[in-house]
Amino acid sequence: MERKPLHGWHWPDGDPAIALHATTAAGGLTIRHPGPDLHRIPGLVARLRKGARALGEIETRELTTLLGEICRRFLRRLDGGAVERAAANAGISPAMMREILEGMSATWNGPALRRLVEAEFPETAVLDRFVQVDGRMVRAAGPGCTVIVGAGTVPGVTITSMIRALLVRSAVLSKPGIGDVALTVRFARAAAAASDRLRGAVAVQYWPGGGKGWGEWEGTLFQAADQVVVHGGDATIEAVRARTPASTRLVEHSGRVGVAVIDPARAPRAAAEVARAATLFEQRGCVSTQLVLLLAGTGTPRPSQAIASAWCEELARRLAELESSGPASAPDPGHLSRIHQMRGAARLRRAAIAPKAHPRPQLWCGPDGRWTVILDRSERFEPCGGRTIWVAPVRDHAACLEALKPVGPMLQTVGLAGLDPEETGFTEALAEVGATRIVPIASVPFPESDWLQDGSRPLGELVRWCEVRRPPEAAEPSR
Amino acid sequence: MRTPCPQARADPETRVAVSTGSRPQILDRIGALLRMDDGTGGGEALRCDRVFNRWALRVHAFQRATNPALGRFWSAESSDWRRIPPLPVRAFRDMPLASGPAEAVFRTSGTTGGRTRRGEHHLPSLDLYRAAARDNYRRHLLVPTDPGPNRASRNRHTLIALVARPRAAPDSSLSAMVGFIAEEPEIAARHWAFDRERGIDLQAVRRAAAQSRDPVLLIATAFALVQLLDALEGLPLILPAGSRIMETGGFKGRVAEVDRTELYRRVDSFLGVPCSHIVNEYGMTEMLSQAYDAVAGEGLPPDRRLHRFPPWVRTRALDSAGLSLLPPGEPGLLAHFDLANAASVCHILTEDLGFTTADGCVRLLGRASGADLRGCSLTAESFLRRVAPSRASSHSPPPPPNPS
Numbered sequence: 090m091e092r093k094p095l096h097g098w099h100w101p102d103g104d105p106a107i108a109l110h111a112t113t114a115a116g117g118l119t120i121r122h123p124g125p126d127l128h129r130i131p132g133l134v135a136r137l138r139k140g141a142r143a144l145g146e147i148e149t150r151e152l153t154t155l156l157g158e159i160c161r162r163f164l165r166r167l168d169g170g171a172v173e174r175a176a177a178n179a180g181i182s183p184a185m186m187r188e189i190l191e192g193m194s195a196t197w198n199g200p201a202l203r204r205l206v207e208a209e210f211p212e213t214a215v216l217d218r219f220v221q222v223d224g225r226m227v228r229a230a231g232p233g234c235t236v237i238v239g240a241g242t243v244p245g246v247t248i249t250s251m252i253r254a255l256l257v258r259s260a261v262l263s264k265p266g267i268g269d270v271a272l273t274v275r276f277a278r279a280a281a282a283a284s285d286r287l288r289g290a291v292a293v294q295y296w297p298g299g300g301k302g303w304g305e306w307e308g309t310l311f312q313a314a315d316q317v318v319v320h321g322g323d324a325t326i327e328a329v330r331a332r333t334p335a336s337t338r339l340v341e342h343s344g345r346v347g348v349a350v351i352d353p354a355r356a357p358r359a360a361a362e363v364a365r366a367a368t369l370f371e372q373r374g375c376v377s378t379q380l381v382l383l384l385a386g387t388g389t390p391r392p393s394q395a396i397a398s399a400w401c402e403e404l405a406r407r408l409a410e411l412e413s414s415g416p417a418s419a420p421d422p423g424h425l426s427r428i429h430q431m432r433g434a435a436r437l438r439r440a441a442i443a444p445k446a447h448p449r450p451q452l453w454c455g456p457d458g459r460w461t462v463i464l465d466r467s468e469r470f471e472p473c474g475g476r477t478i479w480v481a482p483v484r485d486h487a488a489c490l491e492a493l494k495p496v497g498p499m500l501q502t503v504g505l506a507g508l509d510p511e512e513t514g515f516t517e518a519l520a521e522v523g524a525t526r527i528v529p530i531a532s533v534p535f536p537e538s539d540w541l542q543d544g545s546r547p548l549g550e551l552v553r554w555c556e557v558r559r560p561p562e563a564a565e566p567s568r
Numbered sequence: 569m570r571t572p573c574p575q576a577r578a579d580p581e582t583r584v585a586v587s588t589g590s591r592p593q594i595l596d597r598i599g600a601l602l603r604m605d606d607g608t609g610g611g612e613a614l615r616c617d618r619v620f621n622r623w624a625l626r627v628h629a630f631q632r633a634t635n636p637a638l639g640r641f642w643s644a645e646s647s648d649w650r651r652i653p654p655l656p657v658r659a660f661r662d663m664p665l666a667s668g669p670a671e672a673v674f675r676t677s678g679t680t681g682g683r684t685r686r687g688e689h690h691l692p693s694l695d696l697y698r699a700a701a702r703d704n705y706r707r708h709l710l711v712p713t714d715p716g717p718n719r720a721s722r723n724r725h726t727l728i729a730l731v732a733r734p735r736a737a738p739d740s741s742l743s744a745m746v747g748f749i750a751e752e753p754e755i756a757a758r759h760w761a762f763d764r765e766r767g768i769d770l771q772a773v774r775r776a777a778a779q780s781r782d783p784v785l786l787i788a789t790a791f792a793l794v795q796l797l798d799a800l801e802g803l804p805l806i807l808p809a810g811s812r813i814m815e816t817g818g819f820k821g822r823v824a825e826v827d828r829t830e831l832y833r834r835v836d837s838f839l840g841v842p843c844s845h846i847v848n849e850y851g852m853t854e855m856l857s858q859a860y861d862a863v864a865g866e867g868l869p870p871d872r873r874l875h876r877f878p879p880w881v882r883t884r885a886l887d888s889a890g891l892s893l894l895p896p897g898e899p900g901l902l903a904h905f906d907l908a909n910a911a912s913v914c915h916i917l918t919e920d921l922g923f924t925t926a927d928g929c930v931r932l933l934g935r936a937s938g939a940d941l942r943g944c945s946l947t948a949e950s951f952l953r954r955v956a957p958s959r960a961s962s963h964s965p966p967p968p969p970n971p972s
Contacts (some may be wrong), residue, residue, distance in 0.1 A: 323950040344950055422888040426901050426919050426936035429891060433656030433917060440640035441663055457889035469662070471685075472951050499951060 097122035097295035140289025157199025231257030232315030242268025345501030352507030359506035364407035405453035497523030504530035624649035634667035660687035668692035700908035730788035783810030806840035
């Protein structure tokens with residue numbers, strides 16, 4: 090059955106009379122959205138700036154409550170049909186979409202948003218007015234108009250980014266990733282419907298990033314905006330960087346790799362938790378676990394291999410269970426191709442080692458590329474996605490840190506199981522290698538509202554500070 | 569056409585010259601088989617399924633026996649080449665896959681695999697590469713245009729190569745092949761107008777074109793061709809009548825930001841070479857045989873073209889989920905069984921999407937890159953690029969150089 094096209098935009102003051110429409114295919118869905126009409130950009134940005142001024146009249150405490158309430162209503166009104174539509178748009182199962190929304194709801198609420206603001210601004214009033222801090226007056230303000238370029242197919246990422254911009258009183262124009270259009274447009278509508286003071290400050294428009302005819306649109310829009318926040322892979326970041334003038338502030342969140350460090354002897358449930366961390370978001374999230382470093386013990390290689398092999402067996406069993414309870418979305422041919430390449434290469438590496446030699450790579454596979462566990466050395470690791478988990482046995486903490494070094498600059502979340510985070514300076518060493526978030530493995534999929542994404546302050550990176558100092562004579566009378 | 573097997577046609581095995589020496593006999597026999605594909609028999613007999621299968625199983629058995637890793641990877645003998653699992657091309661990154669000491673090593677560009685995890689094709693016999701390539705490029709590129717009374721004298725060409733010289737790029741399979749072409753008797757003059765460091769030498773291209781009294785055979789990666797056109801800055805450089813172009817790489821219908829139809833239109837406008845004289849070659853470092861989508865002078869518009877391999881290659885489109893065989897017309901991942909790869913890996917699974925036709929041609933649809941499912945997790949390409957910045961070269965398109 091042919092599905093109705095997705096409505097890929099929401100502009101302030103209702104839908105304008107848009108003459109030029111474009112249609113973009115996204116998997117089985119089509120997205121209708123305005124075409125690259127450059128003449129509309131100045132008016133749109135001007136309306137958003139005006140909306141930011143109205144937004145600025147809301148005090149922080151009231152704003153966190155208001156945004157929390159909008160989130161609550163937005164989630165409550167997502168009925169079965171809406172969830173199915175959002176899931177189809179993201180290319181995941183409705184069951185997984187529900188789990189993701191439930192996880193997101195822990196950060197999309199008033200108290201969580203207040204925690205976020207308070208974590209970043211101990212004097213939250215600095216977002217409302219000048220406040221006396223350490224002998225000077227300071228004020229933090231978001232820019233008038235922020236353009237958010239969302240990541241491809243991770244549902245909810247664009248909404249989180251929008252909420253952050255609104256919290257610092259910046260109006261937002263969001264370009265959701267192709268798989269996140271349905272949710273983002275619904276959220277923008279919910280925000281506009283909930284409050285007159287928010288209505289003018291929220292816009293969404295999908296466009297095919299870097300698509301033919303859109304380069305000039307992007308360049309003109311980024312020039313007109315005050316700030317661009319981009320989430321995505323290297324190609325996206327580089328393209329946005331090339332089109333953003335020096336006068337527009339650019340905040341980048343590039344792709345990252347998630348790692349787990351597991352001591353199987355002290356964490357009997359870790360396999361199930363790793364399976365969940367890898368399965369949620371279908372490994373498309375920057376927090377998703379891709380590589381597991383397994384503390385398989387010292388001694389002769391054979392017991393280590395046996396421990397690692399048994400653990401992978403358990404991980405494979407858990408992935409198979411998750412596959413039956415929440416089936417993986419049908420991966421596209423590109424992902425399947427990569428999975429077949431990874432699997433075949435692993436099989437050959439195993440074949441290249443004499444049968445009685447250790448360690449030998451091992452492979453556990455679900456049907457039709459639905460999930461894969463590869464047990465092999467960490468040097469060969471590369472992220473694959475599509476529920477593919479690479480497990481590398483390591484002797485001890487030192488070997489684990491050594492294995493992480495090449496991954497360090499791209500490292501995001503490190504999930505721990507069976508390890509005490511305070512233990513023997515291990516977390517210090519992980520931070521030195523490049524980790525920006527170290528959490529129990531069960532907490533990997535859903536960061537707290539105040540997490541330091543990519544090692545930055547999520548609100549702090551959006552604001553501009555202003556300070557007022559008294560004249561020296563007023564501060565300290567000269568003698 | 570692949571079937572039926574004509575009874576009158578002899579199995580070429582009975583007619584190949586068997587050489588003896590330090591090299592395994594089968595490689596000489598395959599080489600002889602490929603060299604005889606001149607339209608008079610020989611390799612043509614491989615269009616018969618039965619004959620192809622017999623040779624395929626021999627090559628498979630040879631590789632199992634001489635390469636322990638492949639021997640274990642293909643743990644069982646087979647009676648049908650279609651049942652032999654294809655080896656993914658990524659495996660070429662992990663270990664040398666050769667049945668004997670290598671005479672040459674070709675490396676992939678690393679455009680998708682990162683620069684330190686480049687695929688390596690170890691070739692125990694460079695002769696096999698020449699044998700696989702020669703007849704094919706001669707039939708598609710070195711044909712006389714405008715045949716007439718002076719046909720013999722008109723089949724002379726000036727070669728302008730926008731790829732690195734073989735000496736400067738010993739690990740590039742494309743450079744090696746262009747080196748073979750440069751030695752052909754039809755090539756009256758040869759000009760190498762590309763350097764890995766400096767890119768295209770526009771002055772050398774202009775000089776060569778101006779001096780040439782023969783049609784030009786311009787060989788370029790699609791990226792280099794775009795660079796050349798850009799470097800012309802709107803000033804046409806019309807090549808002599810009868811000139812033709814072999815372009816390779818970027819076969820997905822798009823070359824960088826340029827649509828292939830648009831590219832061919834620009835070539836026509838600025839180089840004076842019509843679409844009919846532009847030939848796309850599909851080749852890869854991991855495979856010694858090539859496919860062409862036209863004979864120079866007879867090319868259809870790009871969107872109506874199909875690629876054809878020589879008869880010692882069989883291509884199948886496989887379902888991307890379970891790798892089961894797809895019927896003609898249904899797109900899937902392409903797997904090639906190439907007898908010319910007798911000394912390395914005969915059956916490979918590519919990362920290319922396409923479909924086959926009933927008469928054994930291939931329509932290439934692009935690279936199965938997974939680009940539609942991007943998120944904020946790091947892609948393998950980005951990961952490998954960041955982990956391993958270093959050198960480049962290949963039969964795949966190299967990174968676009970700066971035009972000089």
